[in-house]
Structure formats: structure tokens, C-alpha cells
Amino acid sequence: MNLSGRVLDVPALVDLASGHSQHMRALVGFVAARGYSLVTPATALTKAAVVADERGLQELAWAVESASVVVLALDERNAFTIGDAARQAGIRDIVDAHIARAAADRGWPIVTSAEAALKWRTLGLAVQSLP
Secondary structure (H helix, E strand, C coil): CCCCCCEECHHHHHHHHHCCCCHHHHHHHHHHHHCCCEEEEHHHHHHHHHHCCHHHHHHHHHHHHCCCEEEECCCCCCHHHHHHHHHHHCCCCHHHHHHHHHHHHHCCCEEECHHHHHHHHHCCCCEEECC
16 A cells, blocks of 8 residues: 555644654654655644654654655745635635645645544545545
8 A cells, every 4th residue: 555645633643743643653664665655734743743742753753864754845935825825715725725735736645643534535535544
């Protein structure tokens, strides 16, 4: 199964950092071993890093440094596009807006928690829920 083409949101990254379900660590390891990659917005990575402990930060750093997780910047080239799309969709949180835009632009599902899945589905985005 090709696991490239997934966008990781904050709950997925928090799960990766904490190892809570082990699913995300297994997914990232699988992707890394096969040369695939996943993407996450820099804003989501930052929000996950805020709640991660030292070991969790190391997990997040490894995923990014191994190129298993490609970080999408928020910069002058895409800030207004993301902001405009968020406004039109009624999204007021910049992290959610960045995640939604990344998934919508690529047509990729968002890997997320069961609790957050409804938020993304309401926006018409595909979801892959964590166990």
C-alpha cells in the first residue's frame, strides 16, 4: 500500500510525539523505510511541539530530518491564499486553515484522531482516523 499522499494534523503529530497509540510511529517508520513521505504544515508541527515532552520532540525531529515528514511552510507566497480560503470556508484557526489548504490542494486525506475527524469531514475533506 502506498502511504504517500497523507497530510498530518496536530492530533496525528501529538500521537507521533507521545507514542500513545504507536500507530503514527509505525506509519512514519514504514514510510521512511520505503522512501515515501507525508506532509504537515509548519503551523501544525509547531502546535504539536508546544505540548511534546523532550522524547516527543526527538520523535518529531527525527521524522522531519529523515524526510519522512515534509514540512510545508507558511510564508509570503501562500499566506494570503491560505487566509482567503480559510475565510471562505469559515475557518478562523490558522493551523486548521493551513492543514485544510494542504489537504485540499493535493486531494489527500488528513490523518487525525477520531475526535477531530468530524471537523475535517464537515469541510468536505477526506480523513484517515487514528485507531
